[in-house]
Amino acid sequence: MQDQKEMLEINKAGWDEVADQYFGIHALPQYGPYAPTEDELHLLGEVAGKTVLEIGCGSGHSLLYMASRGAGDVWGIDLSTTQVNYAKELLQENRLTGNIQQMSMENIDDLPSEYFDIVFSVYALGWTVDMARTLSNIYKRLKNGGVLVFSWEHPIQSRLMYEDDKMTYTQSYHSEGPYKVTWRGVPVIMHHRKVSTILNKLSNAGFFIERVIEESRVPETDESSPTTWYSGMKARLSPPTIIIKCIKK
Numbered sequence: 015m016q017d018q019k020e021m022l023e024i025n026k027a028g029w030d031e032v033a034d035q036y037f038g039i040h041a042l043p044q045y046g047p048y049a050p051t052e053d054e055l056h057l058l059g060e061v062a063g064k065t066v067l068e069i070g071c072g073s074g075h076s077l078l079y080m081a082s083r084g085a086g087d088v089w090g091i092d093l094s095t096t097q098v099n100y101a102k103e104l105l106q107e108n109r110l111t112g113n114i115q116q117m118s119m120e121n122i123d124d125l126p127s128e129y130f131d132i133v134f135s136v137y138a139l140g141w142t143v144d145m146a147r148t149l150s151n152i153y154k155r156l157k158n159g160g161v162l163v164f165s166w167e168h169p170i171q172s173r174l175m176y177e178d179d180k181m182t183y184t185q186s187y188h189s190e191g192p193y194k195v196t197w198r199g200v201p202v203i204m205h206h207r208k209v210s211t212i213l214n215k216l217s218n219a220g221f222f223i224e225r226v227i228e229e230s231r232v233p234e235t236d237e238s239s240p241t242t243w244y245s246g247m248k249a250r251l252s253p254p255t256i257i258i259k260c261i262k263k
């Protein structure tokens with residue numbers, strides 16, 4: 015397996031390639047497929063006047079949402095140059111100012127320390143090639159009492175597959191680590207991490223874990239095929255998305 019620098023280069027090239035397929039996908043108030051939304055959960059609290067940073071801001075649609083809620087100072091970082099350009103354009107089109115920079119979440123030394131009230135991330139934080147470093151980076155950038163809210167694909171999601179008319183385990187839930195995969199036609203490096211690993215790393219970084227959400231919301235009218243990656247049938251059995259809120263104490 016490649017070292018972290020190489021992994022980031024592979025993922026940057028991949029995301030630059032697929033960025034246009036993700037325009038406005040996985041953006042607040044949505045936390046992810048079949049997940050409860052921010053409108054229901056109210057995890058972010060009062061946003062008006064707050065200094066906010068999005069980790070893996072993608073096309074900038076969640077930044078737009080935060081600005082629409084009156085965030086005072088809007089920042090975003092993303093590994094992909096294409097995504098950063100999309101996000102900058104989106105804010106400009108909406109006559110909003112924001113501080114959007116191309117950088118990896120593992121290397122955010124140029125961001126101010128103890129500056130942000132809210133750091134958030136929607137389906138991006140799990141892309142990290144170094145979870146401990148990323149969480150310690152975020153912890154450092156938050157003010158005391160600041161919150162981190164993020165969603166990610168629940169680690170059970172990649173382990174279950176509908177095959178031969180039944181839901182089966184394709185791999186062990188316990189086996190963690192990086193793996194190379196062709197995703198949307200491009201090679202990328204992903205990591206499998208158990209829920210306990212994520213929670214323990216948050217705790218090791220100094221965070222107080224306030225809420226963990228492992229729930230699904232499947233509309234009665236859902237007609238998705240059970241063989242698709244995210245399906246209503248699968249979501250009724252296990253949560254596709256995990257959402258975590260924690261505090262810098």
Ligand SMILES: C[S@@+](CC[C@H](N)C(=O)[O-])C[C@H]1O[C@@H](n2cnc3c(N)ncnc32)[C@H](O)[C@@H]1O
Pocket residue numbers: 022025029036038039040041042069070071072073074075076077091092093094097117118119120135136137138141142143
């Ligand atoms: C699913 S998208 C996030 C979409 C975003 N929530 C929105 O509202 O548009 C995941 C993002 O994570 C970014 N990403 C992947 N690895 C990263 C890393 N190591 N550091 C920073 N961003 C990363 C990708 O470039 C991509 O834009």
